[in-house]
Structure formats: C-alpha cells, structure tokens
Amino acid sequence: MIKFLLKGLIRDRHRSLFPILSISIGVTLTVLLQSWITGYLGDIIDYNARFSTGHVKVITKAKYDNSQQMANDLAIVGTNKLTENLDEEFPEITWIKRIRFAGLLDIPDENGETKTQGPVIGWGVNMLSKKNSDIERMNIRKSLQDGKLPTKRGEILISDELAGKLKVGVGDNATFLGSTMYGSMAMQNFVISGTVHFGSMALDKGAIIVDFNDAQTALNMENATSEILGYLPSGDYDNEIAHNYADKFNKKYSNSEDEFSPIMITLSEQNGLDAMLEYVSSFIGIIIFVFVLAMSIVLWNMGLIGGLRRYGEVGLRLAIGENKGTVYRRMIYESVLIGIFGSLLGTMIGLGFAYLLQTKGIDLSSMMQNSSMMMPTVVKAKITSTTFFIGFIPGLFSTIVGTMLAGIGIYKRETAQLFRELDV
Amino acid sequence: MKKVLTIILLTIVMLNGQTPSAETILKKIDENMISKNQIMTSSMIIHGRRVSRTIRAKSWSIGDTKNFTEYLSPAREKGTKMLKLDDKLWIYTPSTDRIIKISGHMLRQSVMGSDLSYEDMMESSDLTNSYDAKVIGSEEIDGKQCWIINLVGKTDDLAYHQRKIWVDMKLYVPLREELFAKSGKLLKRMELKNIINIDGRWYPTKMIFKDVLKNGEGTEFVIDEIKFDQNIPKYKFSKAGLRR
Known part of the structure; x- marks a missing residue:
C-alpha cells in the first residue's frame, strides 16, 4: 500500500511538493530555534556555573x-x-x-x-x-x-x-x-x-x-x-541531584539562628537562573505548539484546496463503493508520508544551519555594551540528540492534523448526491 | 477673657524673641567647633556585624580644608596616612608605598569599615553657606534643652540634601544630627556626647555614628586628646608628607 501511495504522491506533485516544502520550511525553523535556544541558554547557564554559581x-x-x-x-x-x-x-x-x-x-x-x-x-x-x-x-x-x-x-x-x-x-x-x-x-x-x-x-x-x-x-x-x-561529577547541571546534595548539607550544617552558618544553594537558586531553566524547557514546547498550530492551519487549508481539486476523484471512489473510512485513512497515510519526507528534508537543512551557527556563532557584542548579565557575547547553537528528532513532532503532527481537519468533509458527502454529481 | 488672650499673645511674642535665628545658632556652633587649626588623637571603635575593632589615629587639620591623618594601630593599619586638601583626598600605605587618589564612587565607601564615608570626611563644615537653615522646634535630650534646626541644601551636589540638628541651647553644641537623602530617606544618625570645655570652647569628645543602611552597631569616635591653634609644619599638608 505504501508503494501505491508513494507512486500517487510522486506522480501527482500537487499532492506532495507544496506540502513537503511548507513542512520542511517549518521543520527547518524548529530545528534551528531548538538548537539556538539550547545553545544560547545552555551557554548562559554554563557561564554562570563556571564563573559565579557553581552547580x-x-x-x-x-x-x-x-x-x-x-x-x-x-x-x-x-x-x-x-x-x-x-x-x-x-x-x-x-x-x-x-x-x-x-x-x-x-x-x-x-x-x-x-x-x-x-x-x-x-x-x-x-x-x-x-x-x-x-x-x-x-x-x-x-x-x-x-x-x-x-x-x-x-x-x-x-x-x-x-x-x-x-x-x-x-x-x-x-x-x-x-x-x-x-x-x-x-x-x-x-x-x-x-x-x-x-x-x-x-x-x-x-x-x-x-x-x-x-x-x-x-x-x-x-x-x-x-x-x-x-x-557535579557529570560536568552538567542536574537540578534534582543538586537539590539532593543541598538538602543533605543544610540538614547537617545550616543553623537558622546563626547568620554566619554555612548554607548550600543550587545553581537554580541564584542569579534568577531558575526562571531561565524553566524557560529553556518550556520555550521549546511553546515553539513546537505554535508551529503545530500555525502549520496545521496552513496544511488544513492546503488539504481543503487539495480536497477541492480531488473532489471528483474522492467522489468517484466513494461512488464505486470505497468505504468513507478507508478513503479518510488513506489520505492520512499519505499525509504521514508527506510529513516524514518534509520533516527529513527540513531536519537536514535545519541541521546544516545549526551546525554553522554552532561553529561560527553570531557576535552580538555591539548590542550588549551595557549588559551586566553573565552571558556570552557570541551566540552559538548547540546540536543535541533532540535536534535530530524535534522537527518530526511538528512536521508529522501538523500534516496529520491538517489532513484530518480537511478530510472531515468526506463524511459529509451523501452517496445519492455523489451520483448526481457524477452524472454531471 | 481679653486678659488671658493678651497674656498668651505676649508669651508667644516673648518666646519668639528669645529664639535666636538659625544663622546665629550655626555661627555660635562654629565658634565652638571650628578652630584655626587642631591636632587630635582619637580612637574609632567600629562595631561590625562580626567583630568590634578599635583604630587609633592622629590628625592635624587647618580649618576644614586641610587634614592629615596617620593611623597608629592596629598593626595592619599602622602607618596608613590620609591627606585631604580642599576637595581632593589621597591615601598612602607603607606596604605598597603608593599614594592613591580617592575619587569617584570610592568616596562613598566606608572609611576603615566604619559608619563614616570618605565623602563625610570631605564635606565642608560650613553649613551656613551650603544650607538654608530654620529653627523648627525644641526638644530635650539627656536633660538638656535643644533647638531643632532643619537644614535644606542650596545645591544638588551635597552628600546630604537635608540635615536636622539638635543644638544645646546653653552650650551651642550639637547633640544629635540626622542626615537625609534628597528623597527624604534617613541615611545617617549621629549622637555627640561627653561635652567638655577645652581652651574656652565647648567640644564633644565622643561621637556615635550610625549608617542606618548598614548592619552593625555603629561607630564610636572618641577624642583622646585635642589641642587647638598649634604650630603645624607646612609639609604635613603636602603629598610628600605622606611618605615621611
């Protein structure tokens, strides 16, 4: 069936080219943003840990x-x-x-x-x-x-x-x-x-x-x-592990009555970094959500346009007895294939840009003349394992959601009406 | 009824007549506090958050424009010298053999960890020319009747825009002073105690400073010895004198 669907997609470029292109653009942006945010905010946290806060x-x-x-x-x-x-x-x-x-x-x-x-x-x-x-x-x-x-x-x-x-x-x-x-x-x-x-x-x-x-x-x-x-021995900050150490130390050494007693604090409790750590994890989620939403609307519209274009084809398939559910599912399978291709292409392009940004970076020193925050002046991206698959989440999800929304119309078409349309 | 009113009015007029003007009070304070020159040995007891320290120093001054201070103890501070000439301040430590000018934000730093800043040391004691003064009331401090004088800065470049001084009505010596920022926020409080007569002047020999923005119990400044109108060699007030 996959072979059959692929043939259909390759032969009918209207069904594949534009959706793949729009998905790959969105996925490229997602990959680039994820790697940039991970890199930049990670650098800020790393800078602070090295120079000011420790873990x-x-x-x-x-x-x-x-x-x-x-x-x-x-x-x-x-x-x-x-x-x-x-x-x-x-x-x-x-x-x-x-x-x-x-x-x-x-x-x-x-x-x-x-x-x-x-x-x-x-x-x-x-x-x-x-x-x-x-x-x-x-x-x-x-x-x-x-x-x-x-x-x-x-x-x-x-x-x-x-x-x-x-x-x-x-x-x-x-x-x-x-x-x-x-x-x-x-x-x-x-x-x-x-x-x-x-x-x-x-x-x-x-x-x-x-x-x-x-x-x-x-x-x-x-x-x-x-x-x-x-x-920490791993060299990377882990909020949970750090808090465990701090709790253990403070139970033994900290005395609330003595203002000069030692207290252990974690990186997240200093320089407003707790908000930044929260920001890192939530921001990527927000980007994906916004992207999925925006792309779903785009793909929904493209699905609607495609649906109109394939109005006759779908009508004929339904008229000759193909089940509504089967037509709907096949359209979704098609969208999965489009999503995979678009995400693959977008991820590859995004990784290319991210690699450039990781090695070269962008010098923002002229914009940070009066900055007192401990942050690097050269913005660099960081490619992590997440970068390789993050684009697939919005890439696939938005295509499927878009197709599902556009395909709802199939269930609204009555068989009697279809025959009348075909007569014409 | 008319009689009572007349008596009250007369009393008010008489009382007002007894209160000298703020300028007159400030002039009389200057007569007590400002001399042609003075040589003083003092102890500064700084009550910090962790420990209390005593720093002894000897200073030579001419009016309020020239001052030379040499720290005598403890060992870490011994030999440190400070020279003030008009609005300039230099510091010298024997360990570095350097004469360093104190300027900019350093002037707002504390002197030896005390509740006094370098800026306080630089301030002119000529209040009449820098502030508009007004007697705003009277109050008793330690059994002594005082006038309360409110001073408001004439210019914006003063370290303290507003001051409130409690002046002993009998001896014309300030007993308390409060220093305020332009916003009206209280910055420092000063208590002047142990007033004695030296060569015909009434002079407080113990002062307690409290920087209200700083933790700690404040700084006591005790005058161990003070001599007025002495012969002070000129070299004392030169940068070369810092290395002597």
Whole structure:
C-alpha cells in the first residue's frame, strides 16, 4: 500500500511538493530555534556555573540574604575545616574556594602616584596550585590575549578592555584598592602578567583575576573565603541531584539562628537562573505548539484546496463503493508520508544551519555594551540528540492534523448526491 | 477673657524673641567647633556585624580644608596616612608605598569599615553657606534643652540634601544630627556626647555614628586628646608628607 501511495504522491506533485516544502520550511525553523535556544541558554547557564554559581555553592546565610553585596564581611570563616568535611562527605563533587571582591585598580605614574584608575570586579581563584585549578574551568588559558598566566604570587590578569581603558600592558604595576573582610582598607601591589578576554560583557568590562592566596592576603581573609563552589561529577547541571546534595548539607550544617552558618544553594537558586531553566524547557514546547498550530492551519487549508481539486476523484471512489473510512485513512497515510519526507528534508537543512551557527556563532557584542548579565557575547547553537528528532513532532503532527481537519468533509458527502454529481 | 488672650499673645511674642535665628545658632556652633587649626588623637571603635575593632589615629587639620591623618594601630593599619586638601583626598600605605587618589564612587565607601564615608570626611563644615537653615522646634535630650534646626541644601551636589540638628541651647553644641537623602530617606544618625570645655570652647569628645543602611552597631569616635591653634609644619599638608 505504501508503494501505491508513494507512486500517487510522486506522480501527482500537487499532492506532495507544496506540502513537503511548507513542512520542511517549518521543520527547518524548529530545528534551528531548538538548537539556538539550547545553545544560547545552555551557554548562559554554563557561564554562570563556571564563573559565579557553581552547580552548588556554599556561602553564609547572611550572604545568601544579601546576595547582591560583593563585600566580604559576610564571608565564610574556618573554610579549611569545612572544605575537608565537604571532601569527605561529598567526595564525588569537585569543591573550589573562590573569593569575589570589588574595588579600584590604580595605575601609578613614575612617582608612584595615581596616573589612571578604574573600578574592578575581582576573582581570587586557584591558579598557582595544580590541585583543583580554575584555569581550565574558567577558560583562562584560552581567554589569554597577551602575556602569560601568573606563575608566582603577586601577578595579576586583567581584562583586555580594562587594560586599554587604563592604558597599561603586560609587566606594568597596578595597585588594588578595596576593603578587607573586616572593612579596613585593602591595598596590594600587583604586576600585570597578562590580559584576558572572556567574551562576556559582565566580565570583560572590568575583571581582574588574582591567585586565591593573594586575594586572601590582600583582603585579610586567612582561612576564609567568599564562597565554596561545587561541580557535579557529570560536568552538567542536574537540578534534582543538586537539590539532593543541598538538602543533605543544610540538614547537617545550616543553623537558622546563626547568620554566619554555612548554607548550600543550587545553581537554580541564584542569579534568577531558575526562571531561565524553566524557560529553556518550556520555550521549546511553546515553539513546537505554535508551529503545530500555525502549520496545521496552513496544511488544513492546503488539504481543503487539495480536497477541492480531488473532489471528483474522492467522489468517484466513494461512488464505486470505497468505504468513507478507508478513503479518510488513506489520505492520512499519505499525509504521514508527506510529513516524514518534509520533516527529513527540513531536519537536514535545519541541521546544516545549526551546525554553522554552532561553529561560527553570531557576535552580538555591539548590542550588549551595557549588559551586566553573565552571558556570552557570541551566540552559538548547540546540536543535541533532540535536534535530530524535534522537527518530526511538528512536521508529522501538523500534516496529520491538517489532513484530518480537511478530510472531515468526506463524511459529509451523501452517496445519492455523489451520483448526481457524477452524472454531471 | 481679653486678659488671658493678651497674656498668651505676649508669651508667644516673648518666646519668639528669645529664639535666636538659625544663622546665629550655626555661627555660635562654629565658634565652638571650628578652630584655626587642631591636632587630635582619637580612637574609632567600629562595631561590625562580626567583630568590634578599635583604630587609633592622629590628625592635624587647618580649618576644614586641610587634614592629615596617620593611623597608629592596629598593626595592619599602622602607618596608613590620609591627606585631604580642599576637595581632593589621597591615601598612602607603607606596604605598597603608593599614594592613591580617592575619587569617584570610592568616596562613598566606608572609611576603615566604619559608619563614616570618605565623602563625610570631605564635606565642608560650613553649613551656613551650603544650607538654608530654620529653627523648627525644641526638644530635650539627656536633660538638656535643644533647638531643632532643619537644614535644606542650596545645591544638588551635597552628600546630604537635608540635615536636622539638635543644638544645646546653653552650650551651642550639637547633640544629635540626622542626615537625609534628597528623597527624604534617613541615611545617617549621629549622637555627640561627653561635652567638655577645652581652651574656652565647648567640644564633644565622643561621637556615635550610625549608617542606618548598614548592619552593625555603629561607630564610636572618641577624642583622646585635642589641642587647638598649634604650630603645624607646612609639609604635613603636602603629598610628600605622606611618605615621611
């Protein structure tokens, strides 16, 4: 029967060409949108996890209540013991201590007085110790634009944009000016060992990266840290697993009476990422729904037009005794074949565009000049296993629904009427 | 009835006659608080959310335009120096051997974690020229009768658009001050205590500052020693003096 239907479709291009073309256009768009949204939003989540949130994060309760504050007066103290406990109790998770801080970077003139200065946001990350180094996780090596990674204490990386703004380069001296954990003045000299470009406006505007131990010294944070980030063994964020770890930790360590007791929070509980995660899953569903709806209307109309064109044929088939249900089902089988071909073609074209977008990306940096959100400036798609079949859902569904709607007319035609029509 | 009304009216007129103008009160405050120059040793006790710290400092100042402060303790702050010349502020730490200009948003940062900002240090104490003053009432503070003076900024570039000062009617010393933003939101509160007479001036030797937007118990500023109208060498108020 399939062979028979195929022959009919190939020979009568009016029944196949336009429906296949319109389905393949819609499927291409679906595939492209799915891969683009997955890629872009996935990148945002990944960026946040690497630079800011971890998959889980341990901070003090007070810091959690004042999450917008960059000051370290609410930092966790006694972190050496706490990290030991975390390593023992959750050995499968990689635990990273980081210090985040804000202040001024001051560039001296030949007399040691202020030549230029600018506000900075700093990261104290593990760069000098081989164990749990943040160099790869934060993509620091690949982001290096000039100079080299710090090899000893007192060396600093600054963003390329900041270096340009402050008119400094590799080998120049810079002094960080900020507040210690206790609120006193923190002043520390550094030598710029390199400049970096992360491809995120929030980071590239004024980031400085120092070794974790240097940050501890500068900010008077001996045995203290701003946060302890945890990364799941799979490398990908899993909301359920992360929540399980957080619940287990908080039951044991968190004390609602003590504002400085540690609390573990998940990625989804930070930076409004819960909404984003929700968005990722629901948005793809919305796209498919809208596409199915729109395409169904298009295909319904095409079915109606086709039905009119095949009015005589269907009438004859019914007149010579073919069952109404059989005619209706055969039209649906035809639509399944059209849907498969259209979806295949659309998926292949969509995958081609998605691959281009995955490898090249689109640079939106000019549109993100004032963005403070941690997101990449180059929008890239991501082809996942879903990308290969996502187009078939709307492709097949809309064709079948369209045909079913258009084919309802078959049941309305009376045999007596058909004979009268055929007489004519 | 007429008699009673006449007495009430006369009392009001007499009372009004007793209240000096806000400008006169501010002028008398300046006579107490502003000197040609002063050398002061002080302790700043900062009650933070986690710990309380005491920072000792010695400062030399001429009017309210020049000030040089050297921190004496604790060890981490020792040797840190600050120089204010008119509307400019520099800081020096021996560990970096750098003279850094404090400007922009840094001026709004807290000084050594206290409830005072650099901007507070930069502010001119010449209230008469910066604010429109008006006596708005009276109140008793710690058994002392005070006038309440409301000050509204004449320009927009002031750190605090509005101030309310409670001034001791007898000694012409402020006992309380509240600082407000342009929106009317209370930003800081100040209590001035332990008023003593030094060289004929009435001067508060303990001040409690509270940044109401900040957690913590506030900052106590205690004057251990203060000397007025001294000979201060000129180099103190130069950038070179920061490295000496």
